[in-house]
Amino acid sequence: MRKAIIPFFGPFLVAIAALTTAFSASAEDKVLTVYTYESFTSEWGPGAKVAEAFEKTCGCKVSYVSVADGVELLTRLKLEGASSKADIVLGLDTNLVSEAKATGFFAPHGIDTAAVKVPGGFSDDTFVPYDYGHFAVIYDTQVMKEPPKSLKELVEGDPAQKIVIEDPRTSTPGLGLLLWVKSVYGDQAGAAWAKLRDRVLTVTPGWSEAYGLFTKGEAPMVLSYTTSPAYHMIAESTDRYQAAAFSEGHYIQIEVAGMTKAARDPALARDFLAFVTGPEFQSIIPTTNWMMPVAATKEPLPEAFGKLVHPAKTYLMSSDEVAANRKAWIDEWLAAMSKN
């Protein structure tokens, strides 16, 4: 009888034992729970290296909870409410800051951010920037010999040369382009979109779909980041894809991290936010998250980063302004882009 039962229940017993030890082990150590987006913790992302580096100094364990993207991160927090397990939320962008603050879940960080240098300047008592990138039109040098040199040239250029953009209703780069056009054109943004519309091959739900179409060769241009060519130069050793520098300047996306009021160990959370702006973390970011560092790195950046477009002028709207006008501006975009 015993013989018959053990093979059947054996695996369950082992599993239960494993679970019990896992829980008891984690109860003894300090754990810092970091909510972030999926590409941060993916095998190519900075997550594992960041956790390893921080764990060396803190005597704690870093545990990630990852969701699809920055927007989803905020949704998850709202769904979880005050009882969220998050100590740190890493991966919101500046457009979401005012909405994130309105939830009342975040606590002021209280750390010194003097070392942080972000183009256009961004400082906040609640959120700490950890990387940034400028939105840019990436073009295929094999197809386009003369890329647009300004947003105006993009808008008014040859409609036969197409661009793939992202939808501002469902993606952050899409919203970025919307704000970029608004910053440059102001009241004329609707007219600019109506003109650009002929050049738009299609509007994808997210960055991945747009970039996939672009690298497949469907369109010679795509809306992405100034840092995209760095990936192709470093990981694929090709300088085929380049960013077009626009004379009006580029809109910036700054990614930020913050600590929650419910953080179990506020001192530890604060240490992590300080670590995020330190050289250790900043050195990991460029070649894993493919964004620009906001503070000094341990070694100089790889050569490829020197070849990137570094915009002379940076656009950034306050997140309050974005929150107040987003709906109206998306309606304007819809109206201009939907005419047949």
Added chain:
Amino acid sequence: MTEGGKFRQSPNYNRKQYKAIMINRTERHFTLAAGALCLGGIVLFVCMAAYALLAFDAPGTPGDGAVFDAYVWRVARFTLLQASLSTLLSILFAIPVARALARQTGFFGRVWIIRLMTLPLGLPALVAALGLIGIWGRQGALNTAFAALGLDQPISIYGLSGILLAHVFFNMPLAARLMLGGLERIPGEYWLVGANLGMRPLSIFRFIEWPAIRGLVPGIAGLIFMLCATSFTLVLILGGGPAASTIEVAIYQALRFDFDPPRAIALSLLQIAVTSALLVAIRLLTPKADDGHGGGRKVRRFDGRHGFGRIGDWLVIALAVLFIALPLASVISSGLRSDLIRLAGDTMVQRALVTSIVIAVVSSLLCVVATAVMIRARQAAMAPRHPLALHRGLAAAISASSSLVLLVPPVVLGAGWFLLLRPLGDVAVFTPLLVVLINMLMALPFVYRVLEPAMTTHSARTARLAASLGLGGWNRFRFIDWPALRKPVLMALSFACALSLGDLGAVALFGSQDMVTLPWLLYSRMASYRSTDAAGLALFLGLVCLVLTIAGTPSATNNDKGRHDAAA
């Protein structure tokens, strides 16, 4: 199926009352209760999620009242337009394909063509879109060929045409397979009589084939309409601009970008209302099915053997195969350019593969069992000549839920259940269960379309015989039901597996790093610039799907054996 075999009929068994289906009273009550339980579970699962979202007091929610503004109406109008056209085209193209495949039974590779038709279901929308673009796109194979002839990109798929193309690519094969099932259920005697009467192809279509197909059309059209109405990624990628947006886009936007749960629920209700109105219209416009009764003679067709009929069939089959296979070939050829050996050795990939397969198998098994139970309950409820109002209600609710469940956006289910489970602790623990349940729910309408006609025909042919033999429960299942229903059950399983394999949605809702499926990994690689890796993973996904399809479409000889067993 019940507590055990019952060879003796109970003495108070009333033959007259249960004329069509004579199962004994206990078994009938048991069947009804089981069906009601399944239905109740599904309704509860959906309603609780919606309730949780509505009851949720979102912090910092904008919520500015007006849900049904001009934007929503425009989006609703476009949803209806593209879904109606997609459905119409899919059905129209599917009829000749199903007919040609039903007529030409003897050729080598036929079973592979039928298997090919399940594959599009298993592809994530993004992969299928890239495959279609590889053929029909600006730089696709067709435009490249035309360029060699001196024409400058004559084909442009971005716009309504691209959406229709993609929807026909996904749904025409589905419709053709379901119709083929109907044509294959036509009793052998019909063909014998048809041949004796010297019926011409047009008469055969009119008097034999069309009556078998037309009963299936409302169900198939309804299913395709819902799939197209809730299409999201394909519509945006191929639509060419925001003029092509579906209500599903607005729901996604409301819940994930604006976080406005009441608006998301209101839009979901709009989607259900608009679509179910159309489904009712489809059902009213089409005549009732005609199920043939026969002695289970081996089906042998005498038409389409020679001449134009044969050539026409071959042409239709060849075109359909090209239409389906070319985009798949494009997916394969991009996949072959990736480092497949490294990918196959990657532990993440292996884990994702196992997770995907386990989820697919478990959810499809659950789905087939639950659907079969509900169909049996529906038959049992409608068996008496004057069914009770309660039983009529149950039957109607079952057939309605089997349709409408597709219209419930997974994003609403995910967010709702997240809220419900959170007080119980770590939601990540429940993720596998929820993903299985959501996948099961999404496959239900497909499985229902496969099983319902087969089970109805089967029950009409064998119920009296089984009852007169006093067969019930396990014995009837083993000797009567299983041999005849094996083929549709396997087909339903392979549909459900393919759907679940290609599904990104349910997993993405919970975004747990502990549970990585193949489509999730594919998107993740794409999101970090690794599009060649993603192409390789798409190839793996296709292969897994193919293996499951092979299991789901056994070769024809086994089926013939089954027919004879059933008739014996």
